[in-house]
Amino acid sequence: MIRTLAIPKNEEVKEGKIWIYCGSSIIIISVISTIYGIFGVIDDVIPTYRGGRSQSEESYFDFVDIALEAGVKVITTSAYKAAQIGKKVHDAGCVWFHKSATVKHAISAERAGADAVTIVGLEGTGFKNPNQNTTLINMTMARKLIKVPLIAAGGIGDARGFLAALAMGADAVCFGSAIMATKESPASETWKNQVLHQDIFDEKFYKRIYHLELRDSPIGSMAVGHVNEETSIKEFIENIATNAEKILRSWGITGN
The missing domain is CATH 3.30.420 (Nucleotidyltransferase; domain 5)
Structure with missing residues (x-):
């Protein structure tokens, strides 16, 4: 992507x-x-x-x-009304996803014809909407109101977060900050080091994430708390899948 x-x-x-x-x-x-x-x-x-x-x-x-x-x-x-772009994409026989910060905007995107919607929780990074909610609230509420596939984003960085998002009602998960420190990522070494060593319980970091203080200053989401080493994107995805299977088995859930 x-x-x-x-x-x-x-x-x-x-x-x-x-x-x-x-x-x-x-x-x-x-x-x-x-x-x-x-x-x-x-x-x-x-x-x-x-x-x-x-x-x-x-x-x-x-x-x-x-x-x-x-x-x-x-x-x-993402970020604004995009119905005309979506129509152009559909006319070409392709798929249109829309990313929003609130359930309200996700509903609007569905009405406009989006094939799937991504809703970014407050735990995520980037622009913050004053009415933005957490991933937990976003997914559980959106699942009741939206019929198209839901993609959860914001603060998800490991197998437990992945499974939790699916349990909340998401059909898929969007990893952002968690994969920015992978070997294939074009992010600078300075940014990668910040991701690898960020203390998510630091008061200043916490306030920037949850008190709408991000503005244009790029920092990782709360998901960086799960990132301890630089791996390849292949290793990252395999670790998510392997650990998710282990967790499911520990719950007594097995499958082919």
Whole structure:
């Protein structure tokens, strides 16, 4: 899954690859597509009155066109109304997910036609909505109100969190901060070290997470408390699956 950090200023074909320039970031779509096969793109939607002309509805369509032409099958939107982008994705025969910070906005996304919705709990990092709730409340309430698949996000970083999210009603789990310290992650070593050594019970860290003090200062979510070493993404996923199976067996739950 690729996240766009800004609306692409331009794109060009060079050495047989599609290079998309997103501010200081460069996404090479064809390389990622070749290595990983089907992949997805996350597009943060910002209201035009905040983003200026460079972030108009048309500019988002331009990026979606590039992604679809490159073979992207799943596109996730977040942060604002994205029904028109969702329609464009569906018209291309692809899948549209939407990520929101509240159950109310997730319901709106479902009504707009989203194939699945991700709801980020208060334990997560990034922008905080004043009405945002915890992952526990989000999932248990949303399961009663939303019919499309639910994806839990926010503070999940190990097998117990994974199983807990499923028990709450989630159909899937989104790992964010927990995989930012993996070997394949493009995050800086400084950021990875912060993830590996962050004390989640530190008062200052706690306040930044739960008292709406994050703003634009990037820190990991509460999930970083589960990250003790840098592993490959393959090892991370395998550990989640293996430990989840052990926990289920300890509860007397077995299966093929």
